[in-house]
Amino acid sequence: GAVVSQHPSWVICKSGTSVKIECRSLDFQATTMFWYRQFPKQSLMLMATSNEGSKATYEQGVEKDKFLINHASLTLSTLTVTSAHPEDSSFYICSAMTGGDEKLFFGSGTQLSVL
């Protein structure tokens, strides 16, 4: 099946710094990508929908200025957590949708720990 690469898989940063997470579709073009957040032992919560070449659509309650999403190409979307704080520590997962058949494939996730 299609492969979605998410990098880094694990990152520790100091409070107040910014962290960028990349999500790449390796063997298909993804016009739409999704970003999720998952707290320990909880479900995935959709943060935003990212469409190539346009602004991301954020879910209610998600701060767009804090979680910057860029989808500059058909194979790459990035999530930047700006001025990270300990409460931003979480597991972030991206997914990418194929074009015609609209199948979804998930990245392996990024564990962010903010000290």
Place this chain on the structure above:
Amino acid sequence: AQSVTQLDSQVPVFEEAPVELRCNYSSSVSVYLFWYVQYPNQGLQLLLKYLSGSTLVKGINGFEAEFNKSQTSFHLRKPSVHISDTAEYFCAVRAAGNKLTFGGGTRVLVKP
């Protein structure tokens, strides 16, 4: 809006025993239904999906699920589990806009 309820947060089961994970959903429109598995510190892997047609859907790793429209359920089953089936399982629905709504997850712990 859609919602998904997974009735069991944790299911302990002995190896080679059957398991059923319950999932109920609510939606005012037709939806597609999915089951995903998540191993520790990993992303999600699709087990199976229901889009249309036969209500009994077979997936990977011996899992199957049955769509019941009248009961708005999509329960997942496996007749004989292995230790390697220990993981978190998520039921999800997808309606307009292609957004997935996930249930709270069910942690399956297979005991030897």
